Amino acid sequence: MMTATHALGSTFLFIHQDEDDHVHHQECLVVLWWGTVFNSWKAVWVVLYEDVFEFYSKKDDGSPKGIIPLKGSMVTSPCLNYSKRLFVFKFHTAKNQDHFLQATHLEERDAWVKDIKRAIECIEGGQKFARKSTRKSIKLSENINLGALYLSMKDPETGVKELKLQKDKKVFNHCFAGASVIDWLLSSNFVRNRREGLMLAAALICDAYIQPAEEKAKAAAEQASESCFVDDSDAYYFFADSGFFSEGSSSDDDELLKEEFRGVIIKQGCLLKQGHRRRNWKVRKFVLRDDPAYLHYYDPTADDQDQPLGSIHLRNCVVTATDGPPDGKKSEVKRNLFEIITADEVHYLIQAATREELAEWIKVIKSVASTGK
Numbered sequence: 415m416m417t418a419t420h421a422l423g424s425t426f427l428f429i430h431q432d433e434d435d436h437v438h439h440q441e442c443l444v445v446l447w448w449g450t451v452f453n454s455w456k457a458v459w460v461v462l463y464e465d466v467f468e469f470y471s472k473k474d475d476g477s478p479k480g481i482i483p484l485k486g487s488m489v490t491s492p493c494l495n496y497s498k499r500l501f502v503f504k505f506h507t508a509k510n511q512d513h514f515l516q517a518t519h520l521e522e523r524d525a526w527v528k529d530i531k532r533a534i535e536c537i538e539g540g541q542k543f544a545r546k547s548t549r550k551s552i553k554l555s556e557n558i559n560l561g562a563l564y565l566s567m568k569d570p571e572t573g574v575k576e577l578k579l580q581k582d583k584k585v586f587n588h589c590f591a592g593a594s595v596i597d598w599l600l601s602s603n604f605v606r607n608r609r610e611g612l613m614l615a616a617a618l619i620c621d622a623y624i625q626p627a628e629e630k631a632k633a634a635a636e637q638a639s640e641s642c643f644v645d646d647s648d649a650y651y652f653f654a655d656s657g658f659f660s661e662g663s664s665s666d667d668d669e670l671l672k673e674e675f676r677g678v679i680i681k682q683g684c685l686l687k688q689g690h691r692r693r694n695w696k697v698r699k700f701v702l703r704d705d706p707a708y709l710h711y712y713d714p715t716a717d718d719q720d721q722p723l724g725s726i727h728l729r730n731c732v733v734t735a736t737d738g739p740p741d742g743k744k745s746e747v748k749r750n751l752f753e754i755i756t757a758d759e760v761h762y763l764i765q766a767a768t769r770e771e772l773a774e775w776i777k778v779i780k781s782v783a784s785t786g787k
Contacts (some may be wrong), residue, residue, distance in 0.1 A: 539617035677703030
């Protein structure tokens with residue numbers, strides 16, 4: 415049974431399961447259960463604790479639909495059982511059951527796999543899950559509040575600036591260089607010199623407030639706690655709860671030559687969208703592109719992930735937070751809603767998982783809508 419008092423990670427996921435199966439984590443992934451009645455992919459909210467997965471149909475459900483113990487389990491990534499799906503990993507339980515989970519992008523999958531493996535290792539070693547022993551190994555002062563420091567770093571006006579950086583023919587969105595972190599710690603008077611800055615940045619890495627974005631930073635993160643951060647303009651990092659993702663250089667494939675797909679991806683992730691006809695809510699994967707400004711949405715449970723269900727041309731659109739549709743019933747009122755009204759006066763009602771996610775989506779859509787063609 416669950417012993418943790420807090421969740422280690424969470425997201426919306428996609429899962430294939432029986433009606434009696436149960437799952438939770440906290441983030442959006444796709445999971446497939448073998449030997450069940452329904453052989454389809456389902457979107458679920460999944461939470462990773464120290465010794466179990468919990469699965470929920472919705473984020474605000476009071477009880478999980480299922481629980482999977484981590485003890486004696488194995489994780490395989492990448493998993494090639496489903497050739498038409500990207501970013502899938504396999505979770506094999508001690509009871510010889512296979513569960514397949516799909517993330518929305520590469521970095522999300524790798525972060526989940528890393529934390530799950532470490533949690534399993536801690537169980538086998540009789541230890542409590544911790545990404546690394548921070549204060550003891552780094553000798554961090556007890557009066558330093560890493561959570562408060564993290565919030566200061568994320569301040570949109572005075573914090574570390576999230577940028578779009580390029581390296582080795584890849585574009586890294588919503589990230590920053592390691593040297594920029596140390597520069598910010600110095601300029602904000604959190605440390606006296608770069609050596610102290612390295613210790614503090616290493617603590618942020620160990621407690622997963624910031625994470626490595628590319629190979630140089632990732633290689634360092636696997637080292638001893640004191641040297642797990644790189645003070646370098648060529649090592650990239652991102653905030654744990656940011657919209658970071660990377661993409662390869664542009665392709666010459668015919669379908670990418672379509673005008674609306676030429677734009678650079680600014681943000682992507684899973685949200686709930688209300689249908690125009692039945693008014694029901696479904697999880698959709700959204701991809702925001704700039705120049706031209708389009709928001710495409712996909713069925714994350716479908717085998718064909720290349721074709722969007724629809725596209726929203728964002729130029730001159732209006733996007734605002736809202737309390738819900740004017741004709742909605744009280745029982746149907748949802749939180750963290752925003753509405754997009756296009757230049758053609760088509761209305762789209764969308765729900766984010768948190769207030770922070772809501773604010774981030776509104777911010778980036780407004781930016782793209784005002785500058786994109």
